[in-house]
Structures are given as C-alpha cells and as structure tokens.
Amino acid sequence: MAEYHLTTPLTDEDVTQLKSGDVVFISGTIYTARDAAHKRLVDALDRGEELPFDLKGAIVYYVGPTPPPPGRPIGSAGPTTSYRMDAYAPRLHSLGLKASIGKGRRNDEVKQALKDNTAVYFGATGGAGALLSQKIKAAEIVAYEDLGPEAIRALTVDEFPVTVINDSHGGELYVTAKR
C-alpha cells in the first residue's frame, strides 16, 4: 500500500502507478454527478451535444450534498453507492474520464472500462459527510441546477482522501481485503 498526492486533471501516468489498496489525496477540481445527472450527460451525448465540463483527465464524485449552511461552500458531502452509475460509467471513461469516487462494488463492464481506458475507481468513506466536507474549499454549480442536490458542481478540493478500490490493472480491494 502506497500513498500518493495527485492533482487534477489526471494523466495516464498518474493512474497506471495506482494499485488497489493505495491511499490517494486529491487536490484540484472534481465534478459531482449522480443518478439523474448521469442520465442527462448520456442523453446529451446521444444528441451529439457537448458536455457541460471537459471529461479529459476528469474525476467524477458520486455525491448529492446537503445544502450549504451560511458561510460554508457546501454541506455534508460523502459518497453515494456507485453501482447505480454503472450503466453510464463505461461510456464516460471511453471519452476521457479518468476516475470516479463513490462507495460499493462496480460491475464487470465498469471494471473492463477501467482497464481499457487506464482509469481508476476510488472509494471514499461512506457516511463521513461532515469530515469530507472539510476538504472541499469551493463549490460552483456548472449544470442542471434544477436537479438540486443532484446538480453538477465543480468542487475545489484540497487533499481529499480516497482509497483505490479498482485499479487499471484488474485489481480490486473488496476482493483482496477479506480479513
């Protein structure tokens, strides 16, 4: 298990070195998107439209934060369960998405997409919404404001802590981590 500090956008070199079980601290910009936002992104691609943010080297965080109280950029912001995004993730990876952050297992299509596109799946601690919120320095809505908690936001993060669950070489922490 190694520890890395990475800055967005991620490169192939950043991703290739990562192995399942590694701890990574992410700084830079990550984009929030969950169920409804993913559906809209893929619908936009079907219509041949441009996406509201650049997928190249990007990290998507599966999260629907609570509303920000006064004086804070965002409310609680822990990961949501990832499998619901499995239907959309391979297509986004094929267009340059380098990583997603969530919790729980991915299906075989997603794992194959990670290998094919040199991408990675990170886990963050589920339920640690208040703790992870402290690593988010700014939040700005970039698309689908009408979706409320599901709108796409650009988050500026500083040393956001994640663990590599599925790496780009076929490794999976949920399989190897049994006691």
Add this chain to the structure above:
Amino acid sequence: MRTIQRDTVVDAVAKLCIDANRYLPADVRRAFEAAQANEDNPVAREVFRQLLENADLAEESGLPLCQDTGLAVLFVEVGENLVVEGGIRDAINEGVRKGYAEGFLRKSACDPFTRANTGDNTPAIIHFDLVPGESLKISFMAKGGGSENMSRVTMLAPSQGFEGIKNFILDRVAEAGPNPCPPILVGIGIGGTFENAAILSKKALLRELDDTHPDPEIAAKENELLGLINDLGIGPMGLGGKTTCLAVKIAMAPVHLASLPLAVNIQCHSARHKEVTL
C-alpha cells in the same frame, strides 16, 4: 381526553429531524469505540477513527453526519385518549418540512417516475400505532437510500424454519457487501404478513444496539446471526475486518399457518434515530 397543540408536535418533530441527523446516537458511539479496539486490521481501525472524527465534526459544525439525510420515517404511538389539534399526520409532515429546511438537510423525496423532487422531504413515511393512554411517542429514523436499497422481503415456506431464515439473511448481507456502508445494523422481521414483516424489520432497528432481547431464545438467535455475519469478513466499508455488523435485532409476529414471511432491513453504521414522548 387530552389535546396537544399543533405547534408542539411540529417543533418536536423538526427537532428530532435535525438532532438525529447531527448527533451520533450514544449507543452507536459506544459500539464504534468497542469495535475499533477489537479490530486488528489497521484499515478497519482507520475507518472507525474517521467515523468518530466525523461525529465530532458534525456536532461542532452543525453539519449533518451524512449527506444522505434520508427519507423521514416515523413510528408514532398515539394514546387513544389524545387529540392533536388540526390533525396529527399534518402536524408531523409540517415538522419534517420545518426540520429539513432549518437544519439544512438534504431533501431526497421525489416522484418514482419523473424523479421530480417534492422539495421538502414530504410526505414522510409514518407508521401509527394506537396505544392506551393519552401520550404521544414519536420515533424518528433518517433512512438513507444506499442501505435501504440493500433490504429485502421474502416469503419462505414454513418447513424452511430458522435454517432458511439464516441462509437468506447471510446471502443478503454478503450480496450487499460494501454497498450499504458497513458496519451495518440488521433489522429482521419474522412473521405476520408480507407488509407486516417489513414494518417489523424496520421497527426492530429502533432498539438500543447494546440491549438484549427479552426472550433468551431470540436473544441467542440474534447473537448467532451477529457472529455469522461478522465471520463474512466484509468489514467496515467493505475493506476487511472483524466488524461487518454492529447488531442484529429481531422482531416477530404470529403468522398464517401456510406462511413464513421474512424481511431484512439493512441500516447504515450511523443508525440515525431519536425519539420523544409528549
């Protein structure tokens, strides 16, 4: 006949919503600390360290423990000699509306097909029980989607007995794996009818984590299931370890002679709930 003012109920429910989402229950904190001390796996210990830090931060900052502040589920015991001015259901929904707005909690209630958000986390899921007397007991649970999605109801054949019940529960927990935010709580409803079993399984989750079932035979079954689930080795967040489950709670009801309904309601580690008696 006793009358309770509407605002009393509205304010009490709003406070339950905010407090349950902000403060980790004392029994859950005790369970985290005990489990952390019991883990040999450094990754598992680190997860508990983060969860305890998260609880402290939520308390200090006022942020909710988790971004999924849930659908509002309420179990309400209404005294038969009690009236709530203006109607109890309406007062509870108004309390949920108020609590989720004032506590900066996420509104997660939406239309099943259009997925359009109702905007205020109502209608709440309310289960009423009529009881003797003139008091009003309201238990609130914030039920997140991630853990709720891992829950199941099944109709076993009576011949399957406890072995069948055990196998179904273990398969369900293993299949859920890391998805529902382990270490989980497992609420089990046995008997009654299809819908009754489901409600029992959720109601069982209101019990204190470290209590003991009053029937020693059921208590022994709860302990056996807890041991078997922890032997799966899923661990906190699915990253391996001894603690996959913090508690198993069984609730039962008499059943049709042809039936053995079983419901497994999985709850996330934070087990956010709170109650008040008015």
